[in-house]
Amino acid sequence: MTSVAPSNADLAVDPVPAGGGPEAPRRLRLNVRQSGIYFAFAAIVVLFTILTGGDLLAPQNISNIVVQNSYILILAIGMILVIIAGHIDLSVGSIVAASGAFAAVMMVNHGWPWPVALIATLIIGGLIGAWQGYWVAYFGIPAFIVTLAGMLLFRAVTLTVLGNRGIGPFPDQVRTLANGFSEGYLGNIGLGPLGGADLLSLLVGVVAVGAIAVTQWRARSARLRYEQQVEALPVFVAKIALAALVIMFVVIQLARFKNLPWVLVLLAALVIGYSLLTNRAVFGRQIYAVGGNLQAATLSGVKVKSVIFWIFVNMGVLAALAGIIFAGRLNQANPTAGDQFELDAIAAAFIGGAAVQGGVGKVVGAITGGLIMGVINNGMSLIGAQTESVMFVKGAVLLAAVAFDVWTKRRAGAAR
Known part of the structure; x- marks a missing residue:
């Protein structure tokens, strides 16, 4: 197997010339496309820290930002893989709602042990992802259409399962996973x-x-x-x-x-695992290959259909996990759960550096994008901004992020 060389660093200097000659002058260069998101995040945090008089960085508020955005960050991890492969998933909000409904029925109505119900819910999420992955990968229907249909289908399933009413409360262990803290x-x-x-x-x-x-x-x-x-x-x-x-x-x-939120521990494990998958594993490299150049990936022997199928299965599992976290946080499965979650997850991926055409993106970038959205929500809430103002700012940030991506690509193409 051919080794894959690591990518260039965000900050780079001109290399030392080969041949043992004298070292060339070192000139610091900044990769704006890869590092810009982190500077933007820092600027947003500083801005809202000033506007809120320091309340943004108060211990309780930092904990609130993590807990309140945990399910969006989980979705963003799966969404970044889908977008890297050149696709989109509009159904994750409905899958979140359906997963919470299934978990509630199993745990609350039928008294299943919470670990068994948790595993069963994740399996159901995987099956939902497999259903959509089949139509996209093997039947050739665009992911936009398949997942748009899924958004309607699984919202209908949620309403059917719940009977248009909430079901709760959840077991203490599930609530602890969503809202609890380490001792x-x-x-x-x-x-x-x-x-x-x-x-x-x-x-x-x-x-x-x-x-x-x-x-x-x-x-x-x-x-x-x-x-x-x-x-x-x-x-x-x-x-x-x-x-x-x-x-x-x-x-x-x-x-x-109150110490580390358990959901933060879960998020850290997911970020580490998926970062290793995308950077070290063959399957991760195949995702980038499929999104970067589909024809070249096919000619190189990548099983393109299998890769696409499994990224949707993975998205379904993570959406189910986010559904359990969200339902546990509310202590109730609700028919309206997950409303517009897909938009927040997609926005997190694009703000975090994913390319519209696919082939580009990082898990850490998606998490950063999700945190930017969370800080904007939290900061504007602290200063008493109206809902329409929050939506306006979030939309402007998303547009600016995508425009910045397009601009850097054109600039790089012109440089060549």
Whole structure:
């Protein structure tokens, strides 16, 4: 199997010339397309921090942002894979509602043990994804049409299952997964003017920072072995230090409130797993190949139909998981659950750097895009903005993100 060389870093300098000659002057360059989303996120956070008088970054509010947007972030992970492959899924909001309805019927009406009902709901989500994936991959119907039909079909299924009424309450374990927090297993320690925080949560943050540093160092070393461009060492260290500062700030704020939300632990596991899938696994590379150049992927031996089929199965499973989280948070399966969730998930993927034509996107970018939407919602709520103002700003941000993607592509094409 041929090894795939790592991609260029966001910040790069001109490489050292081959042949052992003197080192060329190093010129720092910024990949605007890949790094712009993170600068935009930082700018939005700073803006709303100022407008809210610091309330945006209060411990309880940071926890609220994570918990309240968890299901959208889960959907965004699946949606980014669908969009990378060159497709779209308009049905995820209805699948969220249907999954919550099925879970409620099993747990509440029929008394199934919650782990069994949870697994059964995920299987149902996978079957729904397989149904849609079959029509797209093997029958050749455009995903837009299939999932638009699915949006109507599964909303009708939800209304039928629930009888146009809510079902609840859910078992304590499901509510804890959606709204609960980890215990202070190692005790509370003092942080001076910041107050106290759970030691275990802080250790989790330290481990996360260490893992990021090691991973990035190994990636940088790999690029050097492939004689690719890499950032200067001071720049690399500054990036890691900045990431560590952000992570530890968020962890400390969460630890000061009620420790780490369990849904954040679930999200972290999903982000790590899907990042490894897209960056390291053969299937992940095949997704990019299918979205980047379908004909070339076919000629290269990629089983295109199988890849498309399985990304829709995966989307169905993640939508079912998001449905369980959302129903657990409300403590009720509701006929109107998941309304417009598909729009938020699609917006998160595109704001996070996905290309309209497919073949481009990152899981971390989709999570960042989802957090941007969440910060906008939360920040404008804190300043008392009207609903129409929130919708206007979100729409403008989405349009700006896609326009920025198109502009960078044209600029890159003109440079060639």
